[in-house]
Amino acid sequence: xxxxxxxxxxRRIIRQFTRDRRTLAFIIIVPLVVMTLVGLSFPEEAVLxxxxxxxxxxxxxxxxxxxxxxxxLRERAQGTMERLMASPVSRLEIALGYLLGFFLFAAAxxxxxxxxxxxVLGVHYQGAxxxxxxxxxxxxxxALNLGMFVSTYARNExxxxxxxxxxxxxxxxxxxxxxxxxxxxNYLQAISKVLPxxxxxxxxxxIMLDGSTLVGVGLDLGVLLAFAAAMTVLGAVALxxxxxx
Amino acid sequence: MPMMPGENPQHLAVWAxxxxxxxGDVKALQGLKLQVPRGISFGLLGPNGAGKTxxxxxxxxxxxxxxxxxxxLGESSARKVAQLIGYMPQVPALYAxxxxxxxxxxxxxxxxxxxRRQRAQRVEEALRFVDLWERRNAPTLKLSGGMKQxxxxxxxxxxxPPLLVLDEPTVGLDPELRVTFWDHFHSMTREGITLIxxxxxxxxxxxxxxxxxxRSGRVIAEGSPQELREATxxxxxxxxxxxxxxxxxGVSGDVA
Numbered sequence: 131x132x133x134x135x136x137x138x139x140x141r142r143i144i145r146q147f148t149r150d151r152r153t154l155a156f157i158i159i160v161p162l163v164v165m166t167l168v169g170l171s172f173p174e175e176a177v178l179x180x181x182x183x184x185x186x187x188x189x190x191x192x193x194x195x196x197x198x199x200x201x202x203l204r205e206r207a208q209g210t211m212e213r214l215m216a217s218p219v220s221r222l223e224i225a226l227g228y229l230l231g232f233f234l235f236a237a238a239x240x241x242x243x244x245x246x247x248x249x250v251l252g253v254h255y256q257g258a259x260x261x262x263x264x265x266x267x268x269x270x271x272x273a274l275n276l277g278m279f280v281s282t283y284a285r286n287e288x289x290x291x292x293x294x295x296x297x298x299x300x301x302x303x304x305x306x307x308x309x310x311x312x313x314x315x316n317y318l319q320a321i322s323k324v325l326p327x328x329x330x331x332x333x334x335x336x337i338m339l340d341g342s343t344l345v346g347v348g349l350d351l352g353v354l355l356a357f358a359a360a361m362t363v364l365g366a367v368a369l370x371x372x373x374x375x
Numbered sequence: 376m377p378m379m380p381g382e383n384p385q386h387l388a389v390w391a392x393x394x395x396x397x398x399g400d401v402k403a404l405q406g407l408k409l410q411v412p413r414g415i416s417f418g419l420l421g422p423n424g425a426g427k428t429x430x431x432x433x434x435x436x437x438x439x440x441x442x443x444x445x446x447x448l449g450e451s452s453a454r455k456v457a458q459l460i461g462y463m464p465q466v467p468a469l470y471a472x473x474x475x476x477x478x479x480x481x482x483x484x485x486x487x488x489x490x491r492r493q494r495a496q497r498v499e500e501a502l503r504f505v506d507l508w509e510r511r512n513a514p515t516l517k518l519s520g521g522m523k524q525x526x527x528x529x530x531x532x533x534x535x536p537p538l539l540v541l542d543e544p545t546v547g548l549d550p551e552l553r554v555t556f557w558d559h560f561h562s563m564t565r566e567g568i569t570l571i572x573x574x575x576x577x578x579x580x581x582x583x584x585x586x587x588x589x590r591s592g593r594v595i596a597e598g599s600p601q602e603l604r605e606a607t608x609x610x611x612x613x614x615x616x617x618x619x620x621x622x623x624x625g626v627s628g629d630v631a
Contacts, residue, residue, distance in 0.1 A: 138484035142470065142477075149472040149514075209468030213530075216435040216462040217485045218454065 131226075135219050139227025143201075144234055157197070157235055161243050164189060169251040182253040183338045184307040186243055187330035190266050191273040192298055194236045198277030199290045202228065207286070215369070225366040229274055236270040256341030264344060265337055268354045269330045275361030276326075282368040301327035329353040385449040388413045388538055388569040389434065394443035395592075396429050403429035405592040406443070412585070413448075413537075416560055416570040420580050420618065421589035427573040428465070430589070431542045434571060435462040448538055458486065461531035465542040467523040469515045475502060475526045476511040479533050486534035501529040504559065521552040528559065538569045545579055557582045577614040588618050596621040 147154060168185055172178040205211045214224055244263055247253045255262065280297065284290035302308065304318055305327035311319055322328045333350030336342040344351055384390035389411035396404040404426045411417045419427045432438045433445060436453035447456045469478050479498045488494040502508045505525035510518070515526060524544065531539060545553045557579075560570055564584065572579065580586055581600055588596040588603070596603060596617075604612045607620040 132487075134489055135485055135487075138481060142473070142481050145477065146470055146472040208471075209464050209466045210470060212437060212464055213462065213468045213482075214485070216437055216457065216460075216464075217482065218457040218487065219485050220454075 131220060131222055133226075135223045136227040136230060139214075139219070139224060140230035143228065143231025147235060157193075157239060158242060161189060161193060161239050162246055165243055165246045165251065175252075175254075178251065179254050179339065180335075181307075182247050182251065183334040184331045186247055186266065187269055187327060187334045188298075188302055188307055189243055190236075190240050190269050191276075191301075191327060191330065192294075193239050194232070194270045194273040195277040195280075195298060196291075196294070197235065198228065198232050198274050199281040199284075199293065200287060201232070202278050202281040203284055203287060203290050206281075211369075221366040221369045222362075224369060225275070225278060225362050228278055229271065229362065232274050233267075233271065236274055237267055240266040240270050253338075255338040257337035257343065261344050262334065262337050265333055265347070265351065268351060268358065269326075269334075272326055272330075272354055272358040272361060275358055275365050278365040279361050279368055282365070301325050304328070306331045326354060326357045329357075384446040386413070387411060387446070388417070388448060389571065390444075390446045391430075392444045394430075394433065394440045394445055396426075396433065396438060396441050403592050404433075404440070407589075407593060409587060409594055409597070411569065411571060413569050414564060414567045415584035416564050416572060416582065418580050418583035418586040419571065419573040419589055420575065420577075420586055420614075422575060425589040426592040427575070427589055428542060429592075431540055431571070431573050434540045435460065458534075459536055459538060461534065461536040461539045463527055463531040463539065463541045463544055465546060467520075467527040469523060469526055469530070471516040472514065474512045474514055475507055475518065475522075475529070478515055478526055479529045482530040483533045488534060497533050497535070501533040502526075504532065505529045506555075521548055524548060524552075524556075528556075532563075537567070538571070539563065541570060541572045543573055543575070545574065545576070553578070577618075580614045586614075588621055590622060595625075 168182070169178070172181055241263065244266060248255065248259070276297070280293045281290050284293065304314070304322045305311070305325050306322070307327070311322050311328060314322065329350040333347040333354070336347040336350065337344070387410050389409060391407055391409040394404055394407045395402070407426070407430065419430060421427050429438065433440055434447060436457050439453070445451065448459050450456050450459065470481070473481070476498060479501055480494065483494045483498055488497055499508060502511050505528050507522060507525050507529065510522065515523060518526065524547070528544065531541070545556055548556060560572070560582070564570060572583065574580065583600065585599050586597065586603060587594045596606070598606070600614055603617040604614065607617050609616065612620070
């Protein structure tokens with residue numbers, strides 16, 4: 131494996147996004163608009179404090195999933211992915227390159243969401259700010275790779291967008307975002323245990339509401355890291371499947 | 376002088392034996408046999424659905440034959456072959472937000488040109504070769520279709536591969552640019568580079584040193600344009616006539 135090839139892909143992605151001013155503006159503005167709506171929708175401080183970590187986790191996952199899913203699909207549709215696959219670059223190098231390239235923008239979105247939540251919405255938090263941010267980054271890494279993996283099963287933008295209700299919406303209902311997992315029927319609780327957002331919400335609430343450290347939410351962190359690693363490998367394996375016939 | 380066809384796959388640019396590939400029930404290649412000598416332009420000619428693009432994708436390592444064997448420049452490992460070939464897909468396949476120079480530089484990095492000075496030199500050579508050095512900083516988005524094709528060619532040759540695999544490289548080009556492309560291709564074969572070019576136009580075919588006529592996933596005839604024309608028994612036959620002749624004959628083989 132050559133890190134320099136992965137870095138070349140990452141540099142190219144960063145360059146592409148920074149040239150596309152409108153997309154760049156959307157990456158910054160959309161989280162702000164959504165978080166403003168969240169703030170206006172929950173005027174009660176206590177409710178907002180409880181809901182905010184879950185929504186931060188959900189939105190971090192949601193935005194990054196769309197960003198990578200559509201970008202990866204576009205690369206296949208315009209034929210550049212085929213060209214990459216014909217070069218000596220390995221599939222793992224491609225997956226890693228994408229991960230590095232998109233991570234910058236995913237991290238920027240996560241930071242915007244965090245700062246807006248704390249500074250503008252005034253959400254209270256117990257844990258260290260940097261630990262909240264690190265946890266958010268781990269969530270985005272998993273979502274990045276999930277977007278890459280899923281996009282190999284889509285042939286066009288319409289299909290990739292259909293994965294949002296299929297993959298993300300059930301997690302919003304089953305992972306403790308709206309109501310506690312413990313209050314759901316047993317079979318739904320069992321399903322929630324295999325969904326990454328459950329651990330994202332639980333971990334972020336642990337740090338923000340209970341003042342836990344990253345070590346304290348180690349189980350959640352470990353599951354999210356394992357999910358991210360699994361998605362990287364699956365994304366790399368699925369790349370060949372996604373190559374146009 | 377180009378090397379003549381031989382039995383030893385090591386000495387050939389491409390050696391394919393009994394190669395088959397199917398997309399579900401649709402058989403794209405059926406027991407295809409092919410030997411391409413090094414240092415020539417070799418055309419894969421045939422109508423849509425003949426199996427040209429499937430064969431090109433197998434040569435480029437994008438597909439694996441489901442049956443049979445294939446060697447490219449004496450190598451059968453797709454990973455090793457990838458470093459030895461330059462691939463130009465049918466569509467330009469470039470990054471629209473990047474300049475011509477940035478696109479070529481990106482592919483130079485992928486092919487392992489890590490030394491900055493050497494890479495800059497190769498990128499310049501490639502862009503000068505396709506006569507786009509003066510437009511190197513123009514965003515690809517703003518280039519004409521023909522210019523994008525030239526950038527695409529520069530991306531394929533920047534690592535100076537001994538074999539170029541070109542999928543319909545002249546599609547959509549105006550007649551003047553088509554001539555320019557063939558000037559490029561001829562100058563490459565003079566330097567010993569092998570070119571494998573798929574096309575469905577007889578105009579391209581006439582420029583090739585050797586041709587294989589493909590139909591229904593098989594090679595129905597192979598030889599130089601002159602040999603293929605002469606095989607019809609009509610000295611004034613065009614390559615189109617020759618193709619139709621072999622289709623009607625239903626023969627398969629080397630006419631040389």
